[in-house]
Amino acid sequence: xxxxxxxxxxxxxxxxxxxxxxxxxxxxxxxxxxxxxxxxxxxxxxxxxxxxxxxxxxxxxxxxxxxxxxxxxxxxxxxxxxxxxxxxxxxxxxxxxxxxxxxxxxxxxxxxxxxxxxxxxxxxxxxxxxxxxxxxxxxxxxxxxxxxxxxxxxxxxxxxxxxxxxxxxxxxxxxxxxxxxxxxxxxxxxxxxxxxxxxxxxxxxxxxxxxxxxxxxxxxxxxxxxxxxxxxxxxxxxxxxxxxxxxxxxxxxxxxxxxxxxxxxxxxxxxxxxxxxxxxxxxxxxxxxxxxxxxxxxxxxxxxxxxxxxxxxxxxxxxxxxxxxxxxxxxxxx
Numbered sequence: 001x002x003x004x005x006x007x008x009x010x011x012x013x014x015x016x017x018x019x020x021x022x023x024x025x026x027x028x029x030x031x032x033x034x035x036x037x038x039x040x041x042x043x044x045x046x047x048x049x050x051x052x053x054x055x056x057x058x059x060x061x062x063x064x065x066x067x068x069x070x071x072x073x074x075x076x077x078x079x080x081x082x083x084x085x086x087x088x089x090x091x092x093x094x095x096x097x098x099x100x101x102x103x104x105x106x107x108x109x110x111x112x113x114x115x116x117x118x119x120x121x122x123x124x125x126x127x128x129x130x131x132x133x134x135x136x137x138x139x140x141x142x143x144x145x146x147x148x149x150x151x152x153x154x155x156x157x158x159x160x161x162x163x164x165x166x167x168x169x170x171x172x173x174x175x176x177x178x179x180x181x182x183x184x185x186x187x188x189x190x191x192x193x194x195x196x197x198x199x200x201x202x203x204x205x206x207x208x209x210x211x212x213x214x215x216x217x218x219x220x221x222x223x224x225x226x227x228x229x230x231x232x233x234x235x236x237x238x239x240x241x242x243x244x245x246x247x248x249x250x251x252x253x254x255x256x257x258x259x260x261x262x263x264x265x266x267x268x269x270x271x272x273x274x275x276x277x278x279x280x281x282x283x284x285x286x287x288x289x290x291x292x293x294x295x296x297x298x299x300x301x302x303x304x305x306x307x308x309x310x311x312x313x314x315x316x317x318x319x320x321x322x323x324x325x326x327x328x329x330x331x332x333x334x
Contacts, residue, residue, distance in 0.1 A: 027158040029139065032119040033127050037137045039112065043159040047105045049115035049130070050094035052143050055275055055283035056116045058084060059317040060155055060164065066090065066108035072274065079274040079326075081319040093130050094123070102134060112159070115140040116151070116283060118208055143282050145211050145290065148172040152284075168284075171316055175287045176215070182300045183217035189297050191218045192227075192237040192261070195279075197246035199256060200226050209279055212286045216293040229255030239266040239297070243279055245333060268296050271330045274318065288313045292331075306331065 027039035046064045048054035054069045062081055067090035077085045090104040094115065105113070113134070115127060119142050127140045139158065141151045149169040156165015193213070195201040203209050204225040213220060221235025233255075240261045242248055248269070251262045261267065270278040270292060277289035288310065295306045307327050314322050322330070 027160055029154045029158045031127075031139045031154075032142050033124045033140050035127070035131075035138075035140075037112075037139045037158060039137060039158060039160075041111070043111050045108070045110045046112045046114055046159070047090065047108060047110035048092060049113055049138070050092040050117060051281035052283040053114045053116040054092070055281055055285055056141075056143075056151075056155075057114055059284050060152070060168065061159065061161060062319060064159070066110050067104075076274040079314070079318060079320060079322075094126065102130065106134060110136065112136065113138045114155075117143045117281075143208070145215055145286050146176065148284060148287060149176070168316065171313075172284075172287055175290060178301075179215055179290050179294050182294045182298055183215070186217055186298045186300075188217055188219045190221050190236065190238045191241055191297075192221050192232050192235065192239075193241045193243060194247045194251075195243045197244045198250055199232070199240075199242075199247045200228060202227055208282055212278055212282075212290060212293070216290060216297060218293070218297070229259070232256075233259055237261050239268065241278070242267050242269045243276070245269040269333050271333050273330055273333075284317060287317075 027043065028036065030036045044064055045066050046057055046061065047066050048057045048069050051069055057065055058080070062084045065084055065087055067088045069090070069092035071087075071089035072080060072085065090108055093102055093105070093113070094117070113130060113136055115123065115138065117123065119140060123140060127138050130136075131138045141154065143151075149172045152165045152169040152172060153162075154165070156162040156169075191213070193203045195203060202222050202225065203213070203220065204223060207225070210220070221237045222232060237259070238261060240247075240251070240259070242251075248267055251257060251259075251267060256262055270276065270289060275281060275283070275285045277285060277292050279289075291301060291306060291309050295301050295303070301309060310327050310330060311322050314320050
């Protein structure tokens, strides 16, 4: 009988501890909409609102993903953790000009919808709309590269993963500090960002994509969203950042071939796997893109350090151990 009472006391103590732990958890943050999001239990099921949030969520807590906004292509999946490669495609809520279709998301019973990106009036209104439609907590966080540490810590606090948030935030701070030191002593580089195969689509001065270029010390010679060869010629860039690698061939044609940067072979293309390192989608992938950019522009980090940075970033954020052959392939996109 004494043994039974002892076991009973042990069981009651265990259940009490579980109850207290549950009560002790109280995730709470105020997002960029001014809305306070409170979570009363550990978060184990999260849906991403769009591609930038999808990259953030995968990097932060792949075990909590309920599905992909867009299922990864086979060439992308090769650089992702096996545990998420076969998750279903359930769509997102941030497609421009569309009323959010969320039935597939709701079918996965998420506890939270995470949005990460622009924080203008349209996205704030969308957040409110989805909250009203679903009754689910919906958190909108800024995708500003400079605010990445703050974002990671906030996400950790909200979801009961403070240690994970702190780990990633410190990595982000280290990247930002290293880049700042490099840029502080470097000569600004005039760059044209060729975002399309024919080079005419670029990154306007007010684009959300420009923050990474500003942090890298780039001086963009064009401030409009489009430009022709003559306009770029007038800006006389030192280097062309060809987001679309097909521009390399197009640049051999009339007009573009006269540019000083083209004649000197100063056209660089950022790596794109598993997501664009400097551009789409604008998420935590751009931390590694910053290091790649400063390496390409100023030689810091040098080639060996960039390889080490690539390996450590993929391990910490993408949950994969790259081989030396994979690193070489990533850093030399075709």
